[in-house]
Amino acid sequence: MTEPRVLVVDDEKSMRELLAITLERQGYEVSVAEDGEVAIEAVRRDGFDVIITDLRMPNADGLQVLRAAKEHTPETVVIVITAVGSTETAVEAMKLGAYDYITKPFKLDEIHLIIRRALERKRLRDENLYLRKQLETQHRFDNIVGKSARMAEIFDTIRKIADSPSTVMVSGESGTGKELVARAIHFNSQRRTKPFVSVNCGAIPEALMESELFGHVKGAFTGAVANKVGLFSAAEAGTLFLDEITEIPTLLQVKLLRAIQEREVRRVGDTRDLKVDVRLIAASNRELEQAVSEGVLREDLFYRLNVIPIHLPPLRERREDIALLVAHFLQKFGRQLNKDVRGVTPEALAILERYHWPGNIRELENVLERAIVLGGGEVLGADALPESVRRERPMKALEVELPEDGMDLEATLDALERRYLQRALDRSGGVQTKAAELLRMTFRQFRYKLQKHNMARRGTAVEE
CATH class of the missing domain: 1.10.10 (Arc Repressor Mutant, subunit A)
Structure with a gap:
């Protein structure tokens, strides 16, 4: 890591040398300029992280140095030094973009503290800009954020299969973003202008599920006072996303299998079959092979759905994506809640990257929304995070014993x-x-x- 570059501008030689010597001892790379004109030439020629400049100097004053710095390198932090009685000029410098001002005479510890704070703020701003740039380019895919190798593979798969009519099976724990993957497939396909219909099969009562999926005709059952269009027909020429597919009753799975194979459905109470043109994407948070072995999911339906499998890893297995996700959610909620939150402190990010996230991305999103609503600064610190996240306790290991003669x-x-x-x-x-x-x-x-x-x-x- 390169040392921060500091430019000291003062027409008093003793002050220049004092600041240069003390700052070099603190590990900074220091350059000096004896007046404003020399400083402006240095700014145009080289880049500096921090400029410390006196306000009153011959040839060109500190305000001219400040303007030049903001014109050529807006990210440079400028700290102005002013004499007692010149505070009005210092206030004008703040309006022009100076980070802070310090009044002569001052203690060296005071200027060291201001520089440290300024550089930390600059680091957070630069890091946030970098993450935002990444979010806007190669590390996002229709609101799916990630730069890890596993997410890159998923992005590549989505691109390859988007225009295919084949069914897709998306698996992964709750909160990993299965519906986002389904939406990405749809909106990157030729069906993007047609409906995307999403349904959580676990939220539909069993007695109504067949009618919801396939529709019904008037008089098909008590309460059927009019014809109803099913979800398959509602998604005509588009995409139907069936989340929690294992929640569909076994008997109804037979009809779903036929709808996929024959591309036609029969409404409840009807005698005619209706042709449908639908891209089907299913999802589940269960181990699908286990669901098949337990009889929860029919084997023939599983193979028909699992033509193109996509497995989303839990957040704890893609920790390198957490910083990008944090930047994404800060940007999202900052805009929604009208709050200017520029980033999180290194300590807070370390806590977020260490936590095991049982609720995955959805839990991270909720934690950051809460922190922004309750927080009051531009940078979220560790104290803005819930105690459950800050003080995560490791899961107690389960002790097991294997008998000498084995076990069932x-x-x-x-x-x-x-x-x-x-x-x-x-x-x-x-x-x-x-x-x-x-x-x-x-x-x-x-x-x-x-x-x-x-x-x-x-x-x-x-x-x-």
Whole structure:
């Protein structure tokens, strides 16, 4: 790392030499100028991080040096030195862009502190500009931010498959940006001017899911007072994104498979098939192979959906992207909340890069929005972050023992799973939806587990 370059401008030789000697001892690379004209020539010829200039000098004064610096290198920090009684000129210098002023006589420690603060502010500003430039060029893809090798591979895959009609299966933990990938595929394809329809399958009641996906005709069932267009038809010539695909009931998966294969759907209560032209993208936060083995996802549907798989890594496995994501969200929320937040301190960034982010990018986004709303400065410090992030405790290691004669691992894991299910039911008072939340499961996943362990029939759970 190169030493910061400082230009000292003063017509008093003793003052120039004193500042030059003390600043060199502090590790700065120092140049000197005996008047304003020499300083202006130096500014035009070389670049400086900091300029310390007296205001009153022959030939050209400090204000002229300041104007020249801001014209040629606007990022240069300028500190002006003024005599007692010249504060009006110092205020004018501040209006022209000077970082600060100091009044003679001054203590050397005082000017050292001002320089350190000025350089830290300049570093944060330069870093923020650099990150913004990266965000605007090669490190973003339709609001997907990243520069890591794994994200670069995903960007490349999106470009290659955008115009393909093949189905795509996006997997990854909650909060990793699966819908953003789906949108990127759609809006980089020839279908970009047509509808992008997104639906969370876990949010649709089972009884209504077939009608939501395929539509229904008037009189098909009680309450069907008019024809309804299904999501497949709503996405005609565009893209249909089915999030949490494993939440679709098994019986309905058969009809979904037929819709993909035949490119036609049949509305509930109808006798005719309707042709559809839809690019299908599915997503799940589950291990798909495990979902197939457990019977939650039909194997034939899995293979039909998994033509082009894209797996999004959790944020803890792409920590090199956190600085870019932080810059992205500061820019986003600064604009939305009308707050001028230029960056985070090195300490705060270190905390953000160390935290394990169980909620992934969505959690990081929420943390930064909170920090900006509650914070009051241009730079977010560590104290602006939630205590849960600042004081992360490592997960307690689970001690395991392997008997000498071995063990039945599958039976042991089944027993352990059953115990956790029962413990969650006990703590929630038998309310299945609350028990599912305790175990970070969807309600349907939790109910499947109960059926698997023959617990539902024993009355151990009560649906909310």
